[in-house]
Amino acid sequence: MPHRLFLGAAFMAAALGGAYPATAATTANASDGMPAASAVARFYEARQQPLWLRSPDAIRTLIDALRTAEVDGLAQGPELAATIERVLGEAQYGIPGADREAERLMSNAYVLHAQALKWPGRATMIYADPSLSPRVPTPAEVLEAAAAAPDLADHVRQTVAVNPIHAALREAAVRDMRLLGTPPRALKASLERSRLLPSEGRFVLVDVASQQLMMIEGGQVVDRMKVVVGKPTMKTPLLAGTLRQVTFNPYWNVPVDLAATNIAQNVLKNGLGWFNARNYEVLSGWDAAATVIDPASVDWKAVAAGTVEARVRQRPGRGNSMGDMKFEFPNDKGIYLHDTPDRQLFSEAERTFSSGCVRLEDAARLGRWLLGREPVAASARPELNVALPTPVPVYLTYLTVRPEADGTLAYAPDVYGLDTGGDALLAAAN
Structure with a gap:
């Protein structure tokens, strides 16, 4: 049943005008399973004004997000949403302390949801560059960011979206959960992996499942190409690192x-x-x-x-398996992106032919995007390294379900078997 939220003038005046000392109302949850309790209490002690009760739209957005938070790994999301609605109803009837209790509940629930979305342990990804690993924000960080947001409702939506790929897959997972009781396993797996991708910035995304590479800026795919990835017996690992140079004339x-x-x-x-x-x-x-x-x-x-x-x-030159250039990023798996002379492989529908490294359909195009100029070697010297103007993260992931530009979902075969037991993830909805 859709929730209704009518905040009367008297209720709003009382809520907005009241102080927020560390009373029983703000600290009562020390034993109710909400680890953010003390941080929430400190937040309101310092703030001395409500966060959520100023924005009915933000309250609606938060409750809607919590109702479907099971897909994000927050199993108690629907229960939290129901409790918040109940206490808001009590506040409508003027029950003493209900407004402060509603504030506390909403902040606690939002912290738990925001942390669940950044939890790194549910999906397998090797972080060759540790700085790329998702970091679970502290309760104080979550609440301070929310308080600083120009539009709290929009801030909540962005938090839940994580990134455009995740947002589209989450929408599909919620829809399937409502229709089927639980999303299909492939969708759940891809949703979890997409959660580990950046929310902003410029990065290279290699989707091993569909064997394609995407260049992403500001949340948008600006270019893409086919790639060849590892055979099922020599899998390309799910890996995140940082590209810092192009190597021309590689051995x-x-x-x-x-x-x-x-x-x-x-x-x-x-x-x-x-x-x-x-x-x-x-x-x-x-x-x-x-x-x-x-x-x-x-x-x-x-x-x-x-x-x-x-x-x-x-040696570099005609027929060299690396082609004209390669794009290395430090990792202990020996994985990198590179050009290739074997052009015929890109006409295959399933391109799992390498020993683990990623072969590029158009290495020059990627080089042009990374360098901001034509990727031409200054000399024929072997292993000529040219630094990128700015380091660029690269993510090798595995999306057997992915959103297309037209809003539809595309599906890829689970060639590595990672969706059916080869990758221990999916704590959220299993």
Whole structure:
């Protein structure tokens, strides 16, 4: 049943004119399961005026959000909404202290909801740059931001929305919850992952599920392209880091396992002519002082058997697996974005062919967006690093359900099985 909120002039005058000392009304919830109680009490002690009772629109917005907060991981949201409505009704009838109790309840509930939306532990994401990890705000931070907002109702809406992708998926989850009792698992999983994305700023988003990259500014997708991601047996991890440079004329440093299973096997089968024709070289070791050595000096049988490790790399130039440029960001998974000469793979509907790194349909276009100019190398020198004007976050996520520009939802196969038990998340509605 829709709630009704009619704040009479006498009630508003009493509420707005009353002081907010630390009375039993503001501290009574120390044992009612609301950890924000003491912070809320201190907030009103300092403020000495109501926050919510000044804005009926904000109250309606908060109650509506709490009614559906189960999709955000706040299971008690509907109960909180009902309690707030009950106490507001008591205030309408002039029950002493009900106005202050309503204020306390609304602030407590809002703090809990805002914190639930920033809780980092429900969805799996590796933060290679720890500064990108969502931080749960303190109760004081939540309330002070609300008090400083020019429009409290709009502030609540923005808090619940988190970001445009999350807002669209949340709307769909709420609709499905009302129709079906619970949203489909894929939608719940994508909703949780979208919650970890930024609410503002400029960043790169790689959706591993749909194998596409999006360049995002101010909440809007300004460009997108296809990508190739890891095979189901060599999954691209869900990862967040910071891009700081473009590397032109990159070497491809062949992973040790591929040197054994691919390079060594082909050398044994086809000879060193195969190796040299593909522009490979072998280095003497793994440190910066390593030098190029004669591939004929390598025991390729031992490399193939895994008893000797060979450091193999492919020189820049035609056919190099990295293409003309790569975009690295520090992470211990060895994952980066890069150009590729294998253009035919982008015509495939499902593009899960890499060993984990992300191959770009149009690396130059991404480079142009990141650099703010044409991504042209100043020389042919290998591994030419060019710093970005401003570091740009990159998020590798997995959205089997995602919103499209026209407001519809698009679906992608769960190629990694993360929605069906491979990713322990979804505490909210399971």
